[in-house]
Amino acid sequence: KIILKKITKIKSDYNWFSIEIKNKEFLAEGDFTKLDFLIGKFREAISETSHKLSIKDDFFFSDDIQEFILENDKDTIIFLHYTNKSRIAKKILKTGLEFTYAFDKTATKVKNNPVDLSYNHYVRKQFGENVVVMGISKKVYQFYIDKINQLGSSILRVEEILTEKPVYINGESEEVYTLNQKFIKGYFNYKNKEIFKNPDFDPFFDSKVFLENIKSK
Known part of the structure; x- marks a missing residue:
């Protein structure tokens, strides 16, 4: 209290x-x-x-989950996506995260800071107990920010070009992007403490398609 x-x-x-x-x-x-x-x-x-929450209520701040989220945080930009269904989280591990223009509404960027983590978890936990963890190398991220600026592209988010899948239009006439599956570290359930890792996770992954995505805009 x-x-x-x-x-x-x-x-x-x-x-x-x-x-x-x-x-x-x-x-x-x-x-x-x-x-x-x-x-x-x-x-x-x-x-x-x-x-001050009982460990029975929420395992988000357990050592195992915190280590899973924040591992290599000095070299990696980390995002979390909350979902209420484990099958959706499992699908994201295999196929990547789909999002529209507002990536920051789908995923939240986190820092290795207890206050920041607490706030984001408090705000997002209403969307589900399964939390997908994503990681993108800071070097890869900055490289494509520089490329977008150099080419004078109208792209607003780096995440939009970090895909090898074509963009498609959904039922609401919005463009849907798919963050590459290599950037999905895995997911955890903060209520039962289960952690599922993506064996293909590679925050340093790069593809010639990424650059082509910028040029095609």
Whole structure:
């Protein structure tokens, strides 16, 4: 249980904020310059709560799962995708992750930071207990950012070109991309602690098709 007395600071009409946790609700308000500050306080509160959860409730912060997520985090950009069905997670391991233009709505980038991890898990866990872990080498990622810029491409996300499958149009007339299966590390279930690894995982994977994807835009 978090105990936080109401904090209020008012210096002027354009420099004020108020934070309170009451009846398990985080209540915060302030002037427009305090948004990042208040979100930070919310993340801190979630972090404290998450680490006090019973291990029976959620294994997300167990050593095995944390090691699985954050292994080689210094050299790899890590993303998580939550799904409520294990068959979907298994399919992603075999065929890659499908997404539309908004990759960041499908997957969330994570850092080796307890507050950041707690916040993202709290926000995303509602989408399911199976969490797909993706990893892309920072060198590969930066290489294609540079190529996109050099070629003056209109591509907005590097993930859009990291595929060997053709883009297709779904029923809502949206372009659907498929992140290459090599970038899928595996998935875990945070309720039963099971971890499933992709034997083909290779965060340093590169393909001549990636460059062709940029040129074709």
